[in-house]
Amino acid sequence: MIEAIDFRNAMSLLTTAVNVVTTKGQSGLHGFTASAVCSVTDTPPTLLVCMNQAARSHAHFLENKTLSVNVLGAQHESISNAFASKLCSEERFEYGSWTELATGAPVLEDALVSFDCEIEDIQEVGTHSIFMCRVVAIKQGYQYSDQQSGAGESLVYFNRAYHQVGQVEIV
Known part of the structure; x- marks a missing residue:
């Protein structure tokens, strides 16, 4: 049998993008930092979160039934830390500038990309809920032309520390 600590140590070596996942609705405004986000299919556009x-915000996501996945850039480490902290929801959203798309879930204005979603299905596996999310709007903050300005570096998590990837060397 694999022990939980051994599994966590092994998973720390799986490089993951850092995201802030947000919701807004009848249950209020909430968000958390997540690395467990991935594409499921492009037809229809679907994410797994x-x-x-x-x-503490789990019940609010269940009730609101919407979320936005905000993919963080290298400059967003403080936002990631705030949404992973014990700060209350209102204090978390003091970090960064926020707007909204179709669902009303907060979208980070300068995220590399934001996916605005409706939660279509939820499965419980062990300690976690898996949200199957239909993407209803996308806001892309990073453009290929931004490479010359140094923008577009992704914030990733590897070996229990933040790193940056995507830097383009201009010759």
Whole structure:
């Protein structure tokens, strides 16, 4: 049997993008930092988002049934830390500038890309809920032309630390 600590240590070596996942609706405004986000299919555009059921905002995501996945750039480390902290929801959203798209879930204005989603299905596996999310709007903040300005570097998490990827060397 594989022990939980051994699994966590092994998973720390899987490089993941850092995202802030947000929701807004009848249950209020909430968000958390997540690395367990991935594409499921492009037809229809669908993302998978995993959330710990013990998270204090878990019930709010279930009730609101919407979320936005905001893919963080290298400059967003403080936003990631705020949404992973014990700060209350209102204090978390003091970091960054926010707007909204179709669902009303907060979208980080300068995220590399934001996916605005409706939660279509939820499965519980162990300690986590898996949200199957239909993408209803996309806001792309990074453009290929931004490479010359140094923008567009992605914030990733590897070996329990933040790193940056995507830097383009201009010759």
